[in-house]
Amino acid sequence: MLNLRAIKCHFQTNGQIVRAVDGVNLDIVKGETFALVGESGCGKSTLAKIILGLAPITAGSMSFAGEPLIKFNKRFRRRVQVVFQDPYSSLNPRLKVSTILSEPMWAHGFKRDEVTQRLELVMALVGLQTNAGNLYPHEFSGGQRQRIAIARALMLAPELILLDEPISALDVSIRAQILNLLQDLQDELNITYLLIAHDLALVQHASDRVAVMYLGRIVETGPTEKIFASPQHPYTQALISAVPEPDPTIARNSNLIRGEVASAIEPPTGCHFHPRCPHKIDRCTKESPPLVAREQVQVSCWVIGSGDLNVAK
Amino acid sequence: MGAESILKQRSIFASLRTWLGFARFPYIAMTVLGLVLVAAFFGSWISPHSANEIDLAMRLTPPAWLDGGSSAHILGTDNLGRDILSRLIAGARVSVTIAAYAIILSGALGTFLGMAAGYFGGWIDAIISRLIDIQMSVPSIPLAMLFVAVLSPGEAMVVFIIVLSYWTWYARIVRGEVLSLRERDYIALAKVAGVSTPVIFIRHLWPNVLNTLLVLATLQFGSVIVFEAGLSFLGLGIQPPDVSWGGMLSDGRNYIEVAWWLITMPGFAIMMACLASNIVGDWLRDTLDPRLKQS
Numbered sequence: 001m002l003n004l005r006a007i008k009c010h011f012q013t014n015g016q017i018v019r020a021v022d023g024v025n026l027d028i029v030k031g032e033t034f035a036l037v038g039e040s041g042c043g044k045s046t047l048a049k050i051i052l053g054l055a056p057i058t059a060g061s062m063s064f065a066g067e068p069l070i071k072f073n074k075r076f077r078r079r080v081q082v083v084f085q086d087p088y089s090s091l092n093p094r095l096k097v098s099t100i101l102s103e104p105m106w107a108h109g110f111k112r113d114e115v116t117q118r119l120e121l122v123m124a125l126v127g128l129q130t131n132a133g134n135l136y137p138h139e140f141s142g143g144q145r146q147r148i149a150i151a152r153a154l155m156l157a158p159e160l161i162l163l164d165e166p167i168s169a170l171d172v173s174i175r176a177q178i179l180n181l182l183q184d185l186q187d188e189l190n191i192t193y194l195l196i197a198h199d200l201a202l203v204q205h206a207s208d209r210v211a212v213m214y215l216g217r218i219v220e221t222g223p224t225e226k227i228f229a230s231p232q233h234p235y236t237q238a239l240i241s242a243v244p245e246p247d248p249t250i251a252r253n254s255n256l257i258r259g260e261v262a263s264a265i266e267p268p269t270g271c272h273f274h275p276r277c278p279h280k281i282d283r284c285t286k287e288s289p290p291l292v293a294r295e296q297v298q299v300s301c302w303v304i305g306s307g308d309l310n311v312a313k
Numbered sequence: 314m315g316a317e318s319i320l321k322q323r324s325i326f327a328s329l330r331t332w333l334g335f336a337r338f339p340y341i342a343m344t345v346l347g348l349v350l351v352a353a354f355f356g357s358w359i360s361p362h363s364a365n366e367i368d369l370a371m372r373l374t375p376p377a378w379l380d381g382g383s384s385a386h387i388l389g390t391d392n393l394g395r396d397i398l399s400r401l402i403a404g405a406r407v408s409v410t411i412a413a414y415a416i417i418l419s420g421a422l423g424t425f426l427g428m429a430a431g432y433f434g435g436w437i438d439a440i441i442s443r444l445i446d447i448q449m450s451v452p453s454i455p456l457a458m459l460f461v462a463v464l465s466p467g468e469a470m471v472v473f474i475i476v477l478s479y480w481t482w483y484a485r486i487v488r489g490e491v492l493s494l495r496e497r498d499y500i501a502l503a504k505v506a507g508v509s510t511p512v513i514f515i516r517h518l519w520p521n522v523l524n525t526l527l528v529l530a531t532l533q534f535g536s537v538i539v540f541e542a543g544l545s546f547l548g549l550g551i552q553p554p555d556v557s558w559g560g561m562l563s564d565g566r567n568y569i570e571v572a573w574w575l576i577t578m579p580g581f582a583i584m585m586a587c588l589a590s591n592i593v594g595d596w597l598r599d600t601l602d603p604r605l606k607q608s
Binding site: 052053054074077078080081082084086089090091092094095100103104106107108152156 | 498499502503504505507508509512516517520521
């Protein structure tokens, strides 16, 4: 449904080139929840901006439902919407909720009664009371605000919704509510989700397929169960083993990685992960590994690719 | 110093602030400002004499409460026997009209350019910001002298000069506000929803800079009045027979040793109008936009 090919996004700060996204391929299938994980600074937010047309691409191509995306026209704008992390910043404090919700439809020239009808429908869909439209955002709690943000994203009946850390700013007690709401909406309306998150528990619970990003590149991608059950890339292994185990009697077998994420200004040569990798070989420092299909997943690693998997275990 | 004495000091300071009317609703300042506005709008009805009515027999009459004063001229008369109170009232009209035009026009220009610079960034921001720098580095009075020398002085010229010197204030502050506003998620959401740029300006940016503009305009009211008086004092502003407070100061200067009230009365009017608008502006700022408190 959404296909990205060799997407690069480089920009300049103080004369230095930041390689925020450095050659990413993605294929999102209709109806699924595709998760993008990685630590902060790995480029997942930049990738989100690119998909929304808020950041320019340096190289590569995108297509949506088979049509190449060159200019972000209104037709595409109707089909892809977004829910941001912070429901306090995503709702203009000076507008009434009904205005906030109607805005996308006004922008697309819908008639007044069409907007009113859709407004009632969507508010019921996300569980907002009918009088909520006359209130201002500050009169709602964080969870309610996120419901409003979701309602806004639904107004144009989009096919793909980008969820940028949709629950990480919320109280733990209401995270499940919002998550269930999102799941119900997907079942009911057959929406595709692109979930951007750093919370692995959420990703494991909510997504069908996952891509792990490190420093502007995808290092491993495949079905969520598969990747969580047997992560192959050393970075994915470290990431998953770092998830706290609720049962204290289970000994933690964490092969934690050392060091800091390298800078996107001057990323390491070859495989971006090699300075922190416990299994690196000579080749890792020189050539960057391609994503290679391996069973049901795709991994970008020379060590695994060489068949010398025992080293990684 | 013990804790008690610090507390006591603070309470003295706090009560001083309260007494001066900063912390509460500024009744006195509002009244002064109200009087200026009433004089400006209803001057022709309340004025005891005509502003340019010459009565040489009564020239240099002191204010009514002094020896030789006359109840017909409460604040005295000037060197041509014109009633000072009437002239102050006529001057209020000029000051308020000029301040209103100048603030609205410079506010509109500055806001528009500031919003454009802050929102679009890049070369648009570079050009507008350099324009601001250039304008702010040019002193206003010599600029006014240049324009008056080349063109003709008058109310429109005064407004033009004030707009030229004051739009930068609005532009700078609005640019800064918009710079932070444009990073808000709701702006990104509006773009994703396909909302057009003019609508983003009007619906999302404008209401959020409105408070700041209101505060800035009130604070500038006083400063514009002083500036206008300065221009008129130098002969670059309002020309006789039109009356202005600055012009009255200038006329009265030669009589300072024999008739102090000629310059004291307009000077007092300028000071009170400016002080009142500053206090009201401060109060408005604290009420509407507490974040601006330190600027």
